[in-house]
Amino acid sequence: MTTIKNVVLVHGAFVDGSGWQGVYDELATDGFRVRMVQNPTLSLDGDVAATRQVLDALDGPAVLVGHSYGGAVISEAGTHPNVAALVYIAAFAPDKGESVGTLIADPPPGAPVPPILPPRDGFLYLDRDKFHGAFAADLPAQLAAFMADTQVPWGVDALAGVVNEPAWRHRPSWYLVATEDRMIPPPVQRVMAERAGSFVVEAIGSHAVHVSQPAAVADLIRQAAA
Numbered sequence: 001m002t003t004i005k006n007v008v009l010v011h012g013a014f015v016d017g018s019g020w021q022g023v024y025d026e027l028a029t030d031g032f033r034v035r036m037v038q039n040p041t042l043s044l045d046g047d048v049a050a051t052r053q054v055l056d057a058l059d060g061p062a063v064l065v066g067h068s069y070g071g072a073v074i075s076e077a078g079t080h081p082n083v084a085a086l087v088y089i090a091a092f093a094p095d096k097g098e099s100v101g102t103l104i105a106d107p108p109p110g111a112p113v114p115p116i117l118p119p120r121d122g123f124l125y126l127d128r129d130k131f132h133g134a135f136a137a138d139l140p141a142q143l144a145a146f147m148a149d150t151q152v153p154w155g156v157d158a159l160a161g162v163v164n165e166p167a168w169r170h171r172p173s174w175y176l177v178a179t180e181d182r183m184i185p186p187p188v189q190r191v192m193a194e195r196a197g198s199f200v201v202e203a204i205g206s207h208a209v210h211v212s213q214p215a216a217v218a219d220l221i222r223q224a225a226a
Contacts, residue, residue, distance in 0.1 A: 004225040007027055008054055010067070013158070035058075038050070071093050076166075088192075096163060128151075131151075138208070176209065
């Protein structure tokens with residue numbers, strides 16, 4: 001089999017595509033053609049459209065990768081004909097009729113509660129003072145502070161966006177569980193991965209595992225590409 005050479009990376013809520021730089025560097029060194037989607041994160045439909053625009057421009061099959069809320073985006077956008085495989089990185093993998101909002105509505109007993117502040121003008125933010133511990137506990141404090149202070153507002157409409165036809169029912173998928181995640185509980189990640197029939201690996205990392213462990217993330221993408 002020929003290794004797929006296109007990789008499209010889709011970021012999640014509260015951050016932008018720059019968090020993929022370590023993964024980009026790992027894959028680009030191996031000759032992969034890597035593209036990053038800059039989600040507006042205003043609505044799921046808008047983010048799916050942005051992702052499909054990137055996929056439209058490719059010259060062949062791609063591995064489509066989503067982190068966190070980006071998993072909902074790739075679940076909807078991944079039926080695109082240029083998508084050959086899906087990779088979920090500590091990500092939501094909604095089923096038909098589900099949204100991120102419905103998936104987080106009933107957390108497991110004792111699970112950490114993400115420090116999402118009440119909506120402001122239709123947008124959500126994480127509590128700056130709790131960002132490091134909740135989102136990026138394995139990153140240096142200075143980097144976590146920078147990420148907290150450069151948060152991208154997450155639209156309430158994106159949280160409520162419903163997946164119509166989950167791509168993981170039609171494409172092979174891989175899933176990296178972040179075992180120290182305090183945003184999406186690891187047991188919830190494992191349930192979604194099992195439901196999707198994903199090949200699963202685990203890494204000792206925070207929700208920002210794509211930033212703290214880019215080599216582990218890149219390794220899983222390489223597996224999907226092969």
